[in-house]
Amino acid sequence: MSSNKTKINIRVEKPGFDEDQDMFPFIGTDDGDELLDSSDLPSTLPFIALRNSVFFPTIVTPINIGREQSTKAIQKANTTAKYVAIFAQRDASTDDPDEDDLYEIGTIARIVKMMRMPDDSLTAVLRGRQRVRRKSLSKKGGYLNGKVELLKYDLPEDALTFRATIDSVRDAARKAIELSPNIPSEAQMMLDNIDSSSHLLNFIASNLNNEVISKQNLLRENSLAKKATMVLELITKELQVLEIRDQIDTKARGDIEEQQRQYYLNQQMKAIQDELGDNPNKAEIERLEKRALETELPEDVTKVFAREIARLRRMNPQVAEYSVQLSYLETLLDLPWNVYTEDNFDLPSVAKKLDDDHYGLEKVKDRILAHLAVLKLKGDMKAPILLLLGPPGVGKTSLGKSVAEALGRKYVRMSLGGLHDESEIRGHRKTYIGAMPGRIVQNLKKVGSNNPVFILDEIDKVGQSHRGDPSSALLEVLDPEQNSTFHDNYLDVDVDLSKVMFIATANNFGAIQPALRDRMEIIRLDGYSEEEKLEIAKSHLVPRQRKEHGLKTKQIKIGAPTLRAAIGGYTRESGVRSLNRQIAGMMRYAAKQIAMEEAKSVTIKPDMLETVLGPATFEREPYRAGKLPGVAVGLAWSQVGGSILYIEASLSPGKGGLQQTGNLGTVMKESAITARSYLKAHADKLGIKREAIKEQDLHVHVPEGATPKDGPSAGITMLTAMASAYSGKPVKPYLAMSGEITLRGRVLPVGGIKEKLLAARRAGMKHILLSKLNEKNVREIEARYLKGLTITYVETMREVLDFAL
Template identity: 55%
Template sequence: MTAIDTMGDSKFTNFDNMSLQSIDEDAELIPLLTSEDEEEMSNEVLPETLPILPLRNTVLFPGVVIPITAGRDSSINLIKDANNGSKVIGVVSQKDKDTEKPTVNDINVLGTVARILRVLKMPDGNTTVILQGKKRFEVAEVLTEKPYITATVRETSEERPDHNDPEFLAIIESIKDLALRIIRDNPNIPSEASFAIKNIQSNSFLINFVSSNLNLNVDDKQELLEINNLQERALATLKHMNLELQKLELKNDIQSKVRNDMDQQQREYFLHQQMKTIQEELGGVSHDDEIFEMRKKAKKKKWDDKVKEHFDKELSKMQRMNPQVAEYSIQRNYLDLFLDLPWNEFSKDKFDLKRAQRILDRDHYGLEDVKQRIIEYLAVLKLRNDMKSPILCLYGPPGVGKTSLGKSVAEALGREYVRISLGGLRDEAEIRGHRKTYIGAMPGRIVQSLKKAGTSNPVFILDEIDKLSSSHQGDPSSAMLEVLDPEQNNEFYDNFLEMGYDLSKVMFIATANNLSTIQPALRDRMEIINVTGYTIEEKVEIAKRHLLPKQLKEHGLTSKDLTIGKPQLEKIVEGYTRESGVRSLEKQIAKMVRYAAKNIAIEEEYEVKVTNAIVEKVLGPARLERDKYENNDIAGVVTGLAWTSVGGDILFIESILSKGKGALNITGNLGKVMKESATIAMEYIKSNAERFGIDSEVFDKYNVHIHVPEGATPKDGPSAGVTMLTSLVSLFTQKKVKKSLAMTGEITLRGKVLPVGGIKEKILAAKRARIKEIILCKDNEKDILEIKKEYLKGLKFHYVTDMHEVIDIAITGQKVKNAKKL
């Protein structure tokens, strides 16, 4: 759009900046057209023929002055000729601006007669000509087309309204108004242009001037030029102006909105910068980067909407905090936990059961039925394929490989492995965490372990679940109930996390030494798998295949540095350990390995192949005599079988008589039930004295003392009943008890023998103690049938229902050496 410049009070127009620069500074300025000028102009007589100058991209309106740059040869020739002659030419617009050599068909026939005001040679070689429109004309007949078009022309009539026509005047006022508003709103038009508008007196010039300067394309301008009725032309111009104004307003609106947004952003940026500087001044560091990093990490988490929303909320809370205050680091810890915890991140299960079997066999000797049950569980898991895992509980004495079995299951499944020990845990918050408002609050052990695991479906070992205890700090078992309940554990609530966490894909494996101390509700939720202890032979195998190689490796040695033969391993098992599992066996083997390591380190000769003498040299004299009471020369000493949480064991019941009045003393740290068994046995003998060949008078002449050695170990349970009774019968009859015999069973006052538990462990303990015969209740026969044949090798079982049968088997006819005369 051509700009208008008015200087001082003189009514001159000039051209846009570009033109101004091109034109000589001192060039005469073109006066604005007055009504008189216009009058004069319309009275000018048109010549009959005119050279026709086609314009590519503008339309010349009567009265308006515009600069034209002529580049085409035909145009330059035309201007040169006309400038030297009458200076009057016909100006028309091209229909298509891209036509290089327009003929008569390529131009609009209605144009404007123009006077050449000035011709300037521009520095770039082009010719600029300043034209002023005079009046409209029509091309009548083309005379020549070369070197430029000449044609006969005729004047186009124009209908003008009456000068005082109020409608026309209103339109003119509106045009002025809008023009001023457009100038005001369009930053590209210098504000001085408004002076020009205000100073235009001629109405038709105003219309032409505005039409010429409006931001319209050539076709629209041509259309305006072609309107013969001035009032109509004024109206059409007004419409275009309206449109232009609307566009401008819209544009300005958008721009101011964008500017507002920018301003807001800039303001925030500015404030942040200021805050950063203040923080740095105060010695702190800015937390912007921290928050940015956290946001970046958060994008990668597979959170559901609820967690995401919560995190975003908490993060913006942190953003508003001062990093110097204590709450800030609490909040930071809290949000870090969200980022570090695995959410819906699962490792893919490997359900190759053959591989699983191989791994279990590789890591554990024996335990066939346990491994079998584990494989069955994995098979079910594979078939169900809902990733919901069963909760297993491996139950048995210490050191039998429960924990390490769990580890192998994790490896077999290809899952991560985590373990927590629940032994002695009393505080519920250990499991569920503390609310984060507490000082030093932390998430519970479950959530902490999952963070460590890094996946949401690890194998999770809950060691010693039987040792959970409750106290005034809450009952951890009730929290465990939620962990282990498949119905609830998909929303396990941790106090620190302040929201539920899905544990349903975690495979929990609990271990326990004692089923009776597990809370019944917890026990109900688990599949119990019994892992019993080992026989001597098995322990030797485990030592040979696993413990020795493992210890050698841990000490940086190989089998070339130390070999321990089977007889020596057996010696170690028998002479230096007394356990169902292999934990202390492993310790003894470690001692043997250290012996080799020490000699290698100090470069001293030593025997690589371990002999019995070396075992004794390293481990000291064998500490445990296998069977102290193997000889049966003393009356009243009987071998019983006991079950403890550390496995089966043999125990001895001793009883003696002393002069007195029939009192019964019981010692050996016995529990209430065991004491009652002693009383029952005593009373039973008294009432059946005759049958056992005892003179009933002796009961009043002697006191009886029953003792169970190893007084430091508390003992309880009914299963020593038969042993106590046998001991008392032997005592009162002074007869020998059968050699290498052990027994277990509860007695009633009627002399019935009742079944007892822990049979498998007891049998293993009996075997270790080289017992040959065992008396059991008839009802315990089914337990024996469940035990593998090889464990039973060399054992003879007597199944009884009545005490008389026990006495018949256990008490020999022979009196003991130095038998008392009662």
């Protein structure tokens, strides 16, 4: 019998409901063996489909009607002969069952009473009468209905064996009622009042805690003898479960009594040990007090430690809180409250260390050296938080490690990517089981210094959830005016973070919380040019990979042309991670050749890269000089570097329309409209016929349509291409340009100048047009990168056209 019910009851899944509810059965006044006559039934009966339950004959139970088709069926039955056929569903998740979704054998029931519930649903009290077999099914009228065939039980041939089986079923049900604490004793009386064998079997079968398929097998069985045997087997299995559960409960009660006994004896032992002065917990407390005396703790921490160890002394070692308190005191003593490493303020050696570890990044290095210079002069400067902002692979994290090594400070890195829980920063209250400090305090404890270089990696990837917003918790950590009193929930004392040199890294500035951005000083790392990547590969990547692959200097040679080909054909990134992987591929190729004794040394040449690394991943379109009007060359920038950008313009007969293609963004489309408006307004001065503008459609196209393009840099390039198309004059060869335009005819500055000029030089361009305001950006670029380029600065769009056409 089901042991999780408060009464003997039937678990029925009501149509339209997805969860079981307990319904209380009512025992009829007769023995339940009264059979129906088919002449008493209408030819077609309404059907009701049950989910997760089987309805048995002789059982009276209320059913909540939820589904619309079931509501119509029960209302139809109530207004006619009050009979309804009930069938169990094969799949409870089916909301609109059909013939194949219902079992063939069901039960015909009579409506005893209909009730309207407060939630406007119907509850029908049904009394099962007789088993039926479904002969047909229809959905006519919006509900399930059909014809049925009445079924009768086959009477047992061996009456004595059958009676013995029924007695065994009744005895097993009594034992189940006795063993289950949740079934009331009144259930015993209900069993004793059932005289009919079929009624008894149906009543017990409906209350068994079994699956629908098992109950459906019981309903389908025609032989009373077999049905009795099946019920006996099922209730015996459930009785075994109840007996095992009773044994477990008895043992658990015995264990609890034993624990109480041990607690009493432990208390007696503790009292005796206190009298004799031989308490092992006393030794543990004395060890902590000795450590506290040897550790230079701040005054407020000393007071907290004294208070908490007094609490520990009063605690019973057997309670769970004792170990929590002991762990808390250990953490207090493990933290480096007044432990500092001595800084190395030999700035020339610091500069040399940074140069050895990182090629380029001159602005970044100068900013770090300036910061250290102030720290050297002032001594206890409240360190501003540095944010190294740039694309992946440019060396942000490794730069922080180099700073730590150069200064002689301890280094600790904390990855914030995917952090969603505020308690990861501030810690948990120590009253919780398993509580621990936040990761800031944990890392200070691990590094053993109160002034490390602390890298907060991927600060732009901090998330938030129902557990709080870690970005807001970081505000106190990264504010120089507040972090001297950082509060960790676990420690419940202030921790001084003002001596920690925090360096945060991020890829996306916009993803950082605005209040957090305000507390950090931004140092941008824009990525490396191809020339810088070449130097990094020669100075750092090749020697490192050679060492990691167990190769000697003489065993492999990779020349600058090979590295340049690998950079251009196999990588497209701001940093050097992908390049590092390609160099590792070359090393593996050489290692295989040498290990298999196919060669003593390997020289990898550019024409071998396809064999070593596979086909080139990227193809760079070279500049092709031509005399066709309407084609101009612009300069583009992306996070992976610069490139040249062709802009094509052509005319066709029409009404002066403008069409733009090439996957252009909003800003580029607006630049095209602005350029055309300028040409229309100044056509006479520029030597363009107004009829050409009015009577011809202009089509502007930027090749590589699969690549999205946007930004204001192509403004003067679009202007030049349009003017060339309208005037029929080709653009000067080997000329590239970049600049934003206005309706007034001004040329405004743009960004990414270094990357753009390097891309122009790689493409073989000779003349460059830039805004006059970009001259200061060009002066920051080393002269060797500009060799072979003639840069002309312009202020107006008229100057652009005069030079370009």
